[in-house]
Amino acid sequence: MKIVFEDRVPVDIAVAECSCVAGTALCNHNVALLFQTAHYSTLNLAAVPPVLSCTETEQRWHKPRTMGVKPGRVSDMVFLSSKPKQFTVADGVRSKRYKAVRGELPDPDVLKVDEQYQDFTADIAPLITTMAISADVPLVDSAFGKVQAGSPISYQHPVPVSRVVVRHPDAPLPPPLPLDSYRLEPTNCQFVCTHQQHLHLQSLATTFDMAKDFSAVEHHLRVWES
Incomplete structure (x- = not known):
């Protein structure tokens, strides 16, 4: 990489060369070098600072690394052993949730949680009373049928997307x-x-x-x- 400036005001670039494919013009490597040089000049550095090794810098294992981590469905997660025998995804443990009841979900009686346990105190009432299940909450479609909006099934098991192409004969x-x-x-x-x-x-x-x-x-x- 080579950059030559002309001695004038404002300063112009006379020659910009690089070993990359776009090196005959002003490529992104030359631009990055200019930005890095301007940064060193702003910090009043007389030389390029040395690159420190991992043992010479602060330890970082206590800081979470969120790059590449994003939320996903439980059914898409695969749990593998720390020492797998074969490096294949098929050997992992997957979620095998299925609809264990017949008919549409939820049952109308299930939506009457507050009415059924209104006489129970908070220390003896079942955990389902804390899930805000009520007939006033709207229902949405899921892979298992109608479920309450905001429930784990509504976003963990949404309606599967069909790959069948539907032809509309009356389309313009x-x-x-x-x-x-x-x-x-x-x-x-x-x-x-x-x-x-x-x-x-x-x-x-x-x-x-x-x-x-x-x-x-x-x-x-x-x-x-x-």
Whole structure:
């Protein structure tokens, strides 16, 4: 990497070279070097500070690392042994929850928790009384049927997404392409692509007549399939 400045005000970059693919222009490595140099100059550092090893810096095992950690469903989690015999996901323990009751959930009697345990004190009432189960809470769809909004089943087992494509015969036809109000301007940018690559991109350009022919063929195929 090499950067040469011109001795003038304001300072201009005379030469910017790098060993990467985009090194003939001002690549992101050169920009990062300029930002890092400006940072050292702001800190009034006379030299680049040395890179410290892990034993020379503060220990970090007490600080949680949240990078890459995000919430997920229990059914998608796989629990493996600390010393697995084979490095395969199939050997792990997965959640095997299923609908153990018949009929729709929840049963209307289950929603009357407050009415059934209104005479019980908090120290002897069952734990279900603290879950705010009531007939006033709206119901939402889940993989097991209707459940209360905000319950663990509502977000741990949502309605499975179907991969079956549903065809609508009464759907309107797509608009003719290209649109009259849109025009793709020609490009003369060649500082990234080579001359051969630029010619290849120009060969992929589509004229208005070609687009109309493609749209007509697609319309005939849709009619033939229906």
